[in-house]
Amino acid sequence: MDPVNVREFEALARERLDPVHYDYFAGAAQDEITVRANESAFVRLALVPRVLRGAAAPALDVTLLGADASMPIVLSPTAFHRLAHPDAERATARAAAAAGTIMIAAMLSTVAIEDIAAEAGKVAADPTLWFQLYVQPDLGFTEAIVRRAEAAGCRALVVTVDSPALGRHERNDRNAFHDLPAGMRCENLRELRGGEPGSVRQVVLSPEISWRHLDRLREITPLPIVLKGALHPLDARLAVERGIDALLVSNHGGRQLDTMPATIDQLPFVAEAVEGRVPLLLDGGVRRGTDVVKALALGARAVAVGRPVLWGLAADGEAGVTRVLEMLRAETAHTLTLCGCDGPSAVTRDLVREVRCCH
Numbered sequence: 001m002d003p004v005n006v007r008e009f010e011a012l013a014r015e016r017l018d019p020v021h022y023d024y025f026a027g028a029a030q031d032e033i034t035v036r037a038n039e040s041a042f043v044r045l046a047l048v049p050r051v052l053r054g055a056a057a058p059a060l061d062v063t064l065l066g067a068d069a070s071m072p073i074v075l076s077p078t079a080f081h082r083l084a085h086p087d088a089e090r091a092t093a094r095a096a097a098a099a100g101t102i103m104i105a106a107m108l109s110t111v112a113i114e115d116i117a118a119e120a121g122k123v124a125a126d127p128t129l130w131f132q133l134y135v136q137p138d139l140g141f142t143e144a145i146v147r148r149a150e151a152a153g154c155r156a157l158v159v160t161v162d163s164p165a166l167g168r169h170e171r172n173d174r175n176a177f178h179d180l181p182a183g184m185r186c187e188n189l190r191e192l193r194g195g196e197p198g199s200v201r202q203v204v205l206s207p208e209i210s211w212r213h214l215d216r217l218r219e220i221t222p223l224p225i226v227l228k229g230a231l232h233p234l235d236a237r238l239a240v241e242r243g244i245d246a247l248l249v250s251n252h253g254g255r256q257l258d259t260m261p262a263t264i265d266q267l268p269f270v271a272e273a274v275e276g277r278v279p280l281l282l283d284g285g286v287r288r289g290t291d292v293v294k295a296l297a298l299g300a301r302a303v304a305v306g307r308p309v310l311w312g313l314a315a316d317g318e319a320g321v322t323r324v325l326e327m328l329r330a331e332t333a334h335t336l337t338l339c340g341c342d343g344p345s346a347v348t349r350d351l352v353r354e355v356r357c358c359h
Contacts, residue, residue, distance in 0.1 A: 005288070006324055006327055012314075013311040013312075014026075017083075024169075024171070024172060025084070026171075027255075028167075029169060029257060029258040032258065033254075033258050034254035034260045034262070035253060035254030035255070037254075038253070038264070038284035039285040041285065044355060045294050048351055049338055049351065050340035055340050056342045057342070058341060059342065060344065061343075066224075069302065072302035072344045073302065073328050073332065076283040076304035076305055076309075077105065077107075078310055079109070080180060081110055081310070082180075082184050083184070087318060089106075090115065090116065090119040091321060092321055093117075093120040094122065095318050095319075096127070097119075097121075099325045100124070101128075103120065104131070104158050107134055107145070108186045110187060111187055113148055113154065114148065116152070129152070129155065130155060131154040131156075131157055131158065132157075133157050133159050135209050137204050137208065139213075146220060148188070150223065157224070159226065159227055160252070161214075161228065162228070162252050162256050163256055164205060164207035164209065165205055166205055178201075186199070214227075215242070224245035225244055226244070228248040228250050230247060237274065239278075247280050248281045249263050253284060263283065263285065264295060279301040280301055282295045283303065286328075293335045301344075308324050309325075311324070
């Protein structure tokens with residue numbers, strides 16, 4: 001099958017992945033209500049285009065925290081790419097760099113951040129990498145891995161804050177999948193004390209992580225900090241007041257607390273709380289260019305895609321990721337044209353309204 005849209009890549013990936021690994025990527029917490037809602041919520045939003053605006057062909061480029069991206073679509077941090085393809089995060093980095101967009105490299109990568117950066121540098125003179133971080137109670141390790149990200153050329157830290165504990169994935173429980181198979185390691189964790197070097201079991205998710213840890217992070221690095229996973233408007237407002245540079249509106253792909261709202265439903269409330277003082281990104285459920293434009297209309301500067309990248313990687317390595325990004329780029333440009341917009345900045349709130357009927 002030759003996929004003609006992003007969703008078709010998932011079917012192809014499922015054929016090629018070990019069923020246990022497919023379940024790890026596709027699965028989510030408990031009844032998986034939130035992960036389904038992330039996609040279905042976009043269906044309840046209708047685009048109301050403008051006409052006769054004389055708009056030029058859309059230019060998709062955006063600027064995020066001082067970095068230029070060729071489109072308002074970046075790669076969300078996802079773990080364990082080696083489960084999807086032997087080239088792992090190396091292939092993903094090359095595809096992102098070739099597309100001219102931002103890859104957020106996961107702390108739980110199966111390729112070290114230094115090697116990810118090197119691969120991106122093979123295809124682009126000045127690629128943009130951000131690094132995703134779970135702040136650890138071992139602040140010495142936290143600082144060490146931040147220094148590695150800085151040295152590798154990462155331009156921002158994306159701090160995941162929605163994980164005071166690990167979400168319960170019943171698919172993983174049934175499959176007894178709780179760590180990487182033999183021969184694979186989280187390469188960024190080899191310096192973390194305790195347990196087998198490189199094992200995901202070394203990571204500590206602690207409810208004690210608080211704003212003071214973010215304050216400490218600000219003290220040790222000049223990198224911009226993106227807060228990932230703050231859905232409550234009060235938390236979003238606090239983040240801005242404490243100097244956070246951007247917010248990634250995310251429910252962790254439904255993988256943590258089930259029955260959280262879909263991110264696209266929560267985006268307007270977060271946007272209202274921050275009042276344009278920092279840029280917003282959104283991940284969760286983006287599968288079409290129409291989804292991208294809806295998110296832009298509701299306050300996002302850009303969207304981040306996670307599972308679609310993994311489906312492309314599993315289906316055809318670097319080429320698969322490239323095609324997924326090309327599809328989303330082309331659909332976004334087409335949607336902007338049909339809505340009478342010459343670029344992301346021309347998208348306004350009045351282009352979207354909620355409808356009762358779901359397809």
